[in-house]
Amino acid sequence: MKQLRVCAIAVFLILAAGNVWGQAKGYKVIVNPSNPVSSISREEVSRIFLKKTTRFPDGRSASPVDLPANSPTRESFSKDVHGKSSSAVDAYWQQMIFSGRDIPPPQKNESGALDFVRSNENGIGYVSAGGDAGGVKVINVTD
């Protein structure tokens, strides 16, 4: 019985730790409230923000908006979603821009990104984990 209790506590702690780590992301991904998407994989978010795809998984058009290069939220987002630092993502976009292959999503500050997503039914962006998310929908990012 004692062993069972220890196991239960251990499982609880592991789950709690996972939850804390899950919430420890420095950002939350937002879409327009009219968008039926409620969760999206990390890889799909990465493909949308690198403009490798222009659609949500359900086929709806996707218009990403990014934060400025010096934003700590962007650094957190880049490392978690792209697996690269913000400067490495900038280097990727420089290759795309100067080779004429593509241009990056528009960059706006957090309130600008919120406005963009609120007013654009295909908009997708991200804001800091504790930031305002009024008028937009926060979606889960899954592995």
Added chain:
Amino acid sequence: MRYRSLVGFLLCLCASAMFAQDLSNIQIHGFATQGFLYSSSNNYLSTDSSSGSLAWTDGVVSISDQVSDKLRVGVQMHMYQLGDFGGPNLQVDWASGDYRVNDQVRFSVGKVKTVVGLFNDTQDVDAVHLWALLPQGVYPIDNKSFDLAHYGADFYGEIPLGKQGGTFSYRAYAGYRTVDLESGYVKSLNLMLPGFEQSFGLPNVLITDAPSGKVFGGDLRWQTPLKGFLIGSSASAEDMQGTAGAVSIRAARNLVTQEYAKFERGKFLAAFEMKRMPVGLSFTANTAEGPIPVPNPVDWRSWYVMTSYRVAEKFQVGTYYSHLVDAGGGQDTSRTGNHSKDWTISGRYDFNPHFYAKLEEHFVHGTDIGYYSDSNPNGEKPRSNILAARIGFTF
């Protein structure tokens, strides 16, 4: 004339697209660099590098507009000066319209950067590379203007193969290219051609009109399921025709192939490329007695291996070995003038997201590429150490 019309048309297209809608979608980017070359012996890349040369400047401005979800138009102007190459005039680097049917099918039309191997379409974008000079056997900087872009159309796309399959990318293109009069190819030919004046008594044998030719090619690359590991292959069929006074110059259609692999994870990068470029170059001296053909085949075979590591957020180091031989006409590749072997060590420091500096040392053996007889009138020594430094600003 044709290409000027095409570029003019595209500029009008860009302008009309920009005026037709909200200007907030327009993005303007650019960069500028200043380089320095110093060589222990031989003057490199037509500069006075044995005395130290600052004749190495680059500047680019790029304007792009995402007209709609599917259509993007843009133009990039480029100015570069490297020794005798380039000049103060702005050139159109690329000017194209890109239409995305869906994620798997896209088209680009206009003057389009040519995707070959890992770095061809970014070889003139100093800001994105650790290296001041990319491996010259595969990406010779003095000839970049010919390889960089073509006038024509590209058909390309990317096909995700799922988590177990990675991503497959394809590209096919057709068009034509011109050889820049201020490039290494033309300079090399113009240094050879006076021999025709003496041998055949022909006057004014000099290239004054840019040679041009058709190009067809493609690229297939697979981002494998092993994270960060990419393999691919590029091939193109190209030809070229031109004149130099009474001498006709022709490069018969030849197949250029390039295979490559890259592994990039976290702070580490390793890459390998192998290129073969056989050119059926021939001259015809149009003498009073009739045409006299003078074949001059070239067969460049090159490869390199490189690795780099980001030591700190702002500091990156790397090394590569680049190897090139010219086996055209069965000539002896062990001769100094028929090969070039370059071992390089390099470092780059980024002061902030906009300013950076690079410093690298090349240990070169062989003189097949990068050296010109008019810059080295007393002959070329087989070995030379070259210091290359560059500072850059990008926005």
